[in-house]
Amino acid sequence: AQSVSQHNHHVILSEAASLELGCNYSYGGTVNLFWYVQYPGQHLQLLLKYFSGDPLVKGIKGFEAEFIKSKFSFNLRKPSVQWSDTAEYFCAVSPAVSNTGGFKTIFGAGTRLFVKA
Amino acid sequence: DSGVTQTPKHLITATGQRVTLRCSPRSGDLSVYWYQQSLDQGLQFLIHYYNGEERAKGNILERFSAQQFPDLHSELNLSSLELGDSALYFCASSVEIAGGFYEQYFGPGTRLTVT
Numbered sequence: 554a555q556s557v558s559q560h561n562h563h564v565i566l567s568e569a570a571s572l573e574l575g576c577n578y579s580y581g582g583t584v585n586l587f588w589y590v591q592y593p594g595q596h597l598q599l600l601l602k603y604f605s606g607d608p609l610v611k612g613i614k615g616f617e618a619e620f621i622k623s624k625f626s627f628n629l630r631k632p633s634v635q636w637s638d639t640a641e642y643f644c645a646v647s648p649a650v651s652n653t654g655g656f657k658t659i660f661g662a663g664t665r666l667f668v669k670a
Numbered sequence: 671d672s673g674v675t676q677t678p679k680h681l682i683t684a685t686g687q688r689v690t691l692r693c694s695p696r697s698g699d700l701s702v703y704w705y706q707q708s709l710d711q712g713l714q715f716l717i718h719y720y721n722g723e724e725r726a727k728g729n730i731l732e733r734f735s736a737q738q739f740p741d742l743h744s745e746l747n748l749s750s751l752e753l754g755d756s757a758l759y760f761c762a763s764s765v766e767i768a769g770g771f772y773e774q775y776f777g778p779g780t781r782l783t784v785t
Contacts, residue, residue, distance in 0.1 A: 589776075596672065596760065597776040643713060647772070655726025656701070656764070656772050660713035 555580045557646050559661035566634050567669045574629040574664050576644030586627040587645040587658070588618055597643065603627065614638070636670040673697065674763050674777035682783045688749040691780045695742055695763030701725075702744040703764070703774060704736055708757035719744055751784045758782075 560575035578584065588600040601612025608620040618629045627644060644661040673696035683689055695702050704716040706729075715728035719738035730736075733751075738744045748755060758779045764772040 596778045598672075599773070599775075602773065655718050657703070657715040657718055657726050657728055658705075658774060659715065660705075662712045 555646065555648065555659050557644055557659050557661035559642075559644050559664050561664045562662065563665050563667070565667045565669065568636055569633050570668075572629070572631040572634050572638075572666070574642055574644075574666075576627045576629065576661060578625050578627070578644075578646040578659075580625075580646060580648055583649050585647050585649075586618075586620060587647070588612065588616065588627075588629050589643045589645060589660075590640045591643065591663075592640045600629070600642075634666075634668050636668045639666060639668045641665050672775040672777060674761060674775050676759075676761050676777040676780050678780060679778065680781045680783075682785060683751060684785055685751055685753060687751050687784075688747065689751065689782065691746040691748070691759050691761075691782070693744045693746070693761030693763075693777060695744070695761075696765075696775055699763035699765055699775070700742065701764045701772065702738055702742070703762040704730075704744070704746050705760040705762065705776075706757045707760060707779070708754075711757075713760075716746070748782070753784050756782055756784045 556579050558577045586603040589597040603610045603620045611617045616631050641663045643663045645658045647658045675694045677692045700721045702719045707713045716730040717736050718726040722738045733749050736746045760779045761777045762774040764774045
């Protein structure tokens with residue numbers, strides 16, 4: 554079965570520290586990959602996405618992620634976090650559209666990031 | 671603001687009851703998806719509708735059903751509610767990027783509390 558694994562459930566960092574959140578997925582076919590952020594009390598927002606091409610993708614708010622196909626990984630990075638980055642981060646995988654035209658996204662369990670001011 | 675709207679924002683009901691959650695997709699989006707976010711299960715895909723037709727099903731219970739209407743809004747019906755159904759229910763709509771891949775936009779969610 555398809556699954557997404559996020560290595561860290563809780564991360565605590567000080568402001569200006571560097572961030573790397575791990576994500577691995579299990580799916581043998583072509584996928585597109587996402588990182589979403591959910592600020593407290595808010596809905597999911599797309600941080601960045603990978604469909605094809607350059608495996609290093611840049612998103613909003615200074616985040617980037619690298620797709621390593623051989624490792625089935627899509628880790629999220631930010632060189633210097635801010636207090637406002639405190640949120641929950643979800644890695645997600647979407648296989649290509651099925652033969653019935655269906656499309657779904659499989660989410661990891663999420664990583665709660667707390668940035669100390 | 672993603673452009674996806676969901677009503678109501680909050681819903682409190684008792685076990686055994688039935689509720690209906692509503693979602694309006696972004697203008698022009700034909701696909702609607704439903705997800706359930708709970709503490710123990712995380713974010714789970716429930717169902718995908720495209721232009722009124724069911725296209726994919728995930729971990730959706732038989733007590734739950736959904737439909738998408740001609741005006742493209744969607745409703746998720748939850749019946750015989752149990753305490754474990756308490757969760758945040760998200761709706762998303764999508765636009766096709768290329769080659770069968772879609773980018774989803776999520777609504778603010780409906781928080782359901784079953785007492």
